[in-house]
Amino acid sequence: MRRVMRDIGVVSVGVLLAARPLAAQGPATPSAFPASDCLRLAQTFQSTMQVAAFNDPALGAADLTAWGRGYAKNCITGSPMPSPAAVDSMWTAQRGEMLSRARLYTWIGRDSLALAILARDPALRDSSADTRGYALVDAISLYAQYPSAADSAGWTAAHARTVAAWLARLDALGDAALGARIMARGRLLERGPATDSARVGYARDVLALAARPGAPSFNQIGIAVAYTTLVRQLWADGRRTEAQAMYDSAARRAGPGPAADAYRRSLMTMIGRDPLVGTRAAALIASAWVNPSDDSSAFPRRGTVTLIEFTSHNCGPCRASYPVLMRLQRQYQSNGFRVVFATETLGFVGDQSDLTPMQEVAADRVYFAEHHHITAPVAVFIPPHPLVFGRPTPEVDVNPNERAYQVTELPQIVLVDEHGIIRDVGRGWDAWTADRVAERVAELVH
Numbered sequence: 001m002r003r004v005m006r007d008i009g010v011v012s013v014g015v016l017l018a019a020r021p022l023a024a025q026g027p028a029t030p031s032a033f034p035a036s037d038c039l040r041l042a043q044t045f046q047s048t049m050q051v052a053a054f055n056d057p058a059l060g061a062a063d064l065t066a067w068g069r070g071y072a073k074n075c076i077t078g079s080p081m082p083s084p085a086a087v088d089s090m091w092t093a094q095r096g097e098m099l100s101r102a103r104l105y106t107w108i109g110r111d112s113l114a115l116a117i118l119a120r121d122p123a124l125r126d127s128s129a130d131t132r133g134y135a136l137v138d139a140i141s142l143y144a145q146y147p148s149a150a151d152s153a154g155w156t157a158a159h160a161r162t163v164a165a166w167l168a169r170l171d172a173l174g175d176a177a178l179g180a181r182i183m184a185r186g187r188l189l190e191r192g193p194a195t196d197s198a199r200v201g202y203a204r205d206v207l208a209l210a211a212r213p214g215a216p217s218f219n220q221i222g223i224a225v226a227y228t229t230l231v232r233q234l235w236a237d238g239r240r241t242e243a244q245a246m247y248d249s250a251a252r253r254a255g256p257g258p259a260a261d262a263y264r265r266s267l268m269t270m271i272g273r274d275p276l277v278g279t280r281a282a283a284l285i286a287s288a289w290v291n292p293s294d295d296s297s298a299f300p301r302r303g304t305v306t307l308i309e310f311t312s313h314n315c316g317p318c319r320a321s322y323p324v325l326m327r328l329q330r331q332y333q334s335n336g337f338r339v340v341f342a343t344e345t346l347g348f349v350g351d352q353s354d355l356t357p358m359q360e361v362a363a364d365r366v367y368f369a370e371h372h373h374i375t376a377p378v379a380v381f382i383p384p385h386p387l388v389f390g391r392p393t394p395e396v397d398v399n400p401n402e403r404a405y406q407v408t409e410l411p412q413i414v415l416v417d418e419h420g421i422i423r424d425v426g427r428g429w430d431a432w433t434a435d436r437v438a439e440r441v442a443e444l445v446h
Contacts, residue, residue: 072107081113087120103142111158118142133177136170141187163188179216182209186222189229196233203229223253232432274425275406281416282404284308284342286379288361290368293377300416304336305444307437310405310412311341313349313367317429318411322372324434328441329376335445336418339376341368342401344383357382415440 082090091098098117105114123135143163170181185202206226210219227250234243281300300306309325311318329339347355349363361380368374381399401407405414413426415437424440426433 069107072104075104076101076108076110084120087117088122091120091122099138099142106142111162114142115162129173129176130180133170133173133180134183136166137180137184137187140166140170140184175212175214178209178212178214179219182206182215182219182222185209186219186225189222189225199229200233202226224250227253236432276414276422276425279422281306281308281414281420281422282401284340284379285381285400286342287357287382288380290341290361290365290378290380291375300340300420301338302420303418304338305332305418305441306416307337307339307441308405308414308416309339309341310402310407310410310414311343312346312410313343313364314346315410319372321411321413321429321434322374324438326374326376328438332441332445337441337445341374341376341378342381343378344381344399344402413437415444417444 087098098121102114102117105111105117118139121135121139123131126132126135140163143159143166167184170177170184173180185206189199189202189206203226206219206222207230209215210223210226227246231243231246231250234240234246284300300308307325307328309318309321311321325339329337343364345355345357345360345364347353347360349355349360349367352359352363355363361382364378364380368378379401381401383399399407405412409427411427411429413424413433414422415424417423423444426437
C-alpha cells in the first residue's frame with residue numbers, strides 16, 4: 001500500500017521515466033525543446049518539472065518556475081496560436097494538445113488566449129449535460145493547477161472569478177452532472193491555491209453532493225481530501241470534539257479494505273489517534289547504513305528523543321522535509337535529540353536503473369549525503385528477493401521496518417521519547433506538518 005500511495009502522491013515512476021528525455025535537456029536550456037513535440041510533452045508538464053528537480057537537487061522553486069515559463073514560452077513561440085477554425089478542428093482531433101496549449105498560455109500570463117481556446121471546446125456545447133460537465137472540469141482543473149505549480153502569488157482575483165463562473169455554470173447543469181460537480185471541487189481542493197475558508201467551502205460542497213442519491217462512487221479521492229480538509233481545519237481551530245466526530249464519520253464512510261484502512265490511519269494521525277502512539281518503538285533493521293554512527297544499530301535508543309523518517313529517493317515531499325529535520329537536529333542535538341532516516345532499495349536512483357543492491361546503496365550515499373546534505377544516519381533495507389519493475393514481488397514485499405511502523409505514505413515521521421515510546425506519528429509533508437513536528441520535538445526534548 002505504501003508504494004502505491006508514494007507513486008500516485010507525487011508522480012508515478014512510469015511517468016517520470018517517460019518524461020526523462022525532456023528533463024535531461026536541463027532546466028537551463030528551455031529553447032532546446034523541439035516545438036513539434038512540446039504540446040504533446042506538455043501533457044506531462046508537471047512530471048517533467050518533478051524530474052528536473054530530481055536531476056538537480058540544487059534547483060529551488062524560483063528556478064523551476066523560471067524554467068517552466070521558459071519551456072512554455074519556447075513552445076508557444078514555436079507553435080503560434082491557430083485560427084478559430086483551426087482551433088475547432090484541433091479540439092476534435094487533438095483534445096489533449098489543446099488543453100496543453102491552454103495550460104502553457106497560463107504559464108506565460110496569456111490568460112486571454114487560454115480562455116479563448118477553452119471557450120471553443122466543442123464538448124461545452126454537447127447535448128449531454130454529463131459531457132458538458134466534464135469539459136468544465138477540464139477547464140477548472142487547468143486553472144487550479146497553474147498557480148499552485150508556478151507561483152501561488154499568480155492566483156489573482158481574475159482567476160478566482162473565472163473559476164467561480166465555471167463552477168456556477170457547472171452547478172447549473174444540476175444532478176445530471178453530479179459526478180463532474182464533485183470532481184471539480186475535489187480538483188480545487190487537491191491543487192488550487194485557495195484560502196482556508198474557500199477550501200472548507202469546497203470540502204463541504206463535496207460531501208454534500210456526494211451524499212445525494214445517484215452520486216457516482218468513483219470520486220473517493222476527492223471525498224477523502226474533503227474530509228481531511230475539514231478535520232484539519234476543525235483541529236487547527238481548536239474544535240477537537242468536532243474534528244473527532246468528523247473523523248468518525250469519515251471512517252464509517254470509508255468502509256472496509258486496505259485503502260480505507262490507510263485513509264483512516266491518515267486521519268487518525270491528524271487528530272492524534274494513531275494506533276502506534278503509546279506503543280514501544282521497534283528497532284530499525286538495516287542491511288546497510290548511510291552516515292553510520294557508532295550506535296546506528298541501536299535506533300531508536302533509550303535516553304534520547306528520536307525522530308524517524310521513512311523516506312525514499314523518489315519521494316518529492318520527502319525532499320522538502322530534509323532541511324527542516326536537519327535544522328531541528330542541529331538545534332536540539334545538545335539536548336539528546338537524534339534524527340534517523342529509513343529507506344529501502346528499489347533497483348534505481350534517478351536516471352540510474354538496473355542497479356544491484358550495493359550499487360544503489362552507493363548511489364543513496366551520494367543522494368542523501370551529498371545532494372541533500374543529510375548528516376543523520378540512513379538505514380537502508382535491501383529486500384531479500386529480486387526486484388520487479390523497481391519493487392519486490394508482491395508475495396515477498398515484507399520490509400520489516402515498514403510493517404512494524406505501519407507505513408502507508410511517504411514521508412512518515414515517528415517521534416519516540418527517551419523511554420522508547422512512540423509519542424506522535426505524521427504522514428505526508430506540508431507547512432502544517434512541518435510546524436507540528438517542530439512543536440512536538442520542542443515539547444519532547446525539554
